[in-house]
Amino acid sequence: xxxxxxxxxxxxxxxxxxxxxxxxxxxxxxxxxxxxxxxxxxxxxxxxxxxxxxxxxxxxxxxxxxxxxxxxxxxxxxxxxxxxxxxxxxxxxxxxxxxxxxxxxxxxxxxxxxx
Numbered sequence: 001x002x003x004x005x006x007x008x009x010x011x012x013x014x015x016x017x018x019x020x021x022x023x024x025x026x027x028x029x030x031x032x033x034x035x036x037x038x039x040x041x042x043x044x045x046x047x048x049x050x051x052x053x054x055x056x057x058x059x060x061x062x063x064x065x066x067x068x069x070x071x072x073x074x075x076x077x078x079x080x081x082x083x084x085x086x087x088x089x090x091x092x093x094x095x096x097x098x099x100x101x102x103x104x105x106x107x108x109x110x111x112x113x114x115x
Contacts, residue, residue, distance in 0.1 A: 003088035007078045014079055021085030029083050035076040043069045 011018045016028035043066060050062055078088055102108045107115040 003078075003092055006074070007082055007088050010075055010078055011082070013075070019083050022083050029080075032076055032080040032083060036073065036080065039069060039072040039076055043073065 016031070019028060022029055046062065046066055046069060050056060050058055054062075081088055081091060099108070102115060
């Protein structure tokens with residue numbers, strides 16, 4: 001599946017409807033912004049428990065559970081981008097270009113967005 005296709009298919013799951021290209025921060029947008037770290041935190045919590053309870057050994061069941069949480073992160077990311085009028089294919093391409101530039105210039109590690 002293409003990223004933009006995913007982004008379009010998930011619109012029906014947004015209780016706020018098909019919101020696109022907002023210009024103000026409202027409660028619907030804030031809900032999506034807060035969902036991102038919430039779901040990412042669930043991923044981190046599952047990994048913490050793998051380290052604590054399983055001595056870091058990841059089972060197939062763990063991978064499946066982590067995949068579900070990562071899917072939730074993807075939903076919030078895609079929906080947040082849609083609210084801003086951004087599409088995931090463009091975001092992914094721009095990110096690859098940024099990373100390629102950093103790699104070429106020997107700046108893949110370090111700090112700052114503009115390195």
